[in-house]
Structure formats: C-alpha cells, structure tokens
C-alpha cells in the first residue's frame with residue numbers, strides 16, 4: 001500500500017442544498033484511501049452518517065469541523081503537505097498524476113461554490129479532471145484513484161462489523177460480532 005498520507009478539505013458547502021454531495025465527498029474520501037476530511041460548514045447528520053458507516057464497515061476515517069480553512073491550509077503547508085486543489089481550470093491530471101503520486105503528504109481541496117483566488121495561488125497543484133465543469137465527487141474519486149493506482153481498494157478497514165466477500169453473483173457478507 002502506498003505510504004502517502006491523504007486528507008481532504010471541503011470548502012464552503014451550501015448547507016441543505018449540498019448535504020448529499022458533501023456526504024458523498026466524505027464517503028468517497030473514506031472508501032478511496034484518504035484518512036481524514038475537514039469541513040468548514042457541516043450539517044450534524046453528515047457526522048452521524050460517517051459514524052454509522054465507520055461502525056459497520058470499519059473505522060480509521062475521521063471527519064473534523066474547522067472554523068477557518070485558511071488557517072488549516074497554512075498549518076498543513078508548514079507540516080510539509082502539498083496542497084492539491086481540484087479545479088477545471090488547472091493542469092491536466094494526466095500530466096501531473098505521476099508527480100503527485102510521489103508526494104508523502106497531500107491535502108486535496110474540493111470546492112462547492114466559487115473558490116476564492118488565494119486557493120489557486122497557494123496550491124502546489126491546481127488539477128483538472130478534464131476542462132469541463134462537472135462534480136467534486138467524480139473529480140475527487142478520479143484523482144484519488146490515479147494517484148494511488150487502484151491500490152486503495154486492497155486496503156482493509158479495521159474493526160469492521162460487516163465485511164463483504166466479493167462474489168460473482170449475489171451478496172455475501174460476514175458479520176463479525
């Protein structure tokens with residue numbers, strides 16, 4: 001498994017309108033190998049969903065509410081993390097995925113509404129998954145997959161109550177009491 005520490009920062013969700021999208025951003029982060037997601041606006045239900053998913057399917061993924069994302073960006077940069085901002089205006093993922101996959105620690109920033117200019121300026125990588133507008137969920141999933149080369153799907157989640165046995169047909173689930 002690759003040794004890169006991956007975290008995600010979700011900036012500025014529009015509460016209620018973006019709740020489902022934000023929940024999916026968090027679920028994709030968890031399922032695709034990130035360790036933590038930071039959010040500056042949060043509906044408590046999103047935290048409850050994550051807690052439930054961690055309980056059933058294994059823990060190790062965290063959600064943290066933060067007051068000020070600019071302070072987080074500064075402190076992460078100080079720690080040595082590279083900031084990877086997902087934007088359709090950025091560099092083609094095909095051209096930068098190799099370089100990003102060699103980083104030790106990254107913080108991936110995804111927006112909801114218009115992202116302020118200083119994020120573009122302070123990012124180490126502004127990365128586009130195509131230069132067309134689409135969705136932060138799909139952009140995040142593709143970037144996480146590209147930089148880990150699919151290895152994230154070999155990872156085991158600790159203390160899972162439920163565990164799927166992959167099968168050709170039907171559903172096989174083990175319940176660990």
Ligand SMILES: C[S@@+](CC[C@H](N)C(=O)[O-])C[C@H]1O[C@@H](n2cnc3c(N)ncnc32)[C@H](O)[C@@H]1O
Nearest residue numbers: 086087088110111114115128129132134136139
């Ligand atoms: C629905 S978009 C809103 C973008 C907003 N109109 C802007 O100009 O920043 C929400 C987020 O999805 C992500 N996104 C959308 N299309 C993308 C693309 N082609 N490549 C990378 N990220 C993308 C970006 O993180 C963006 O902030």
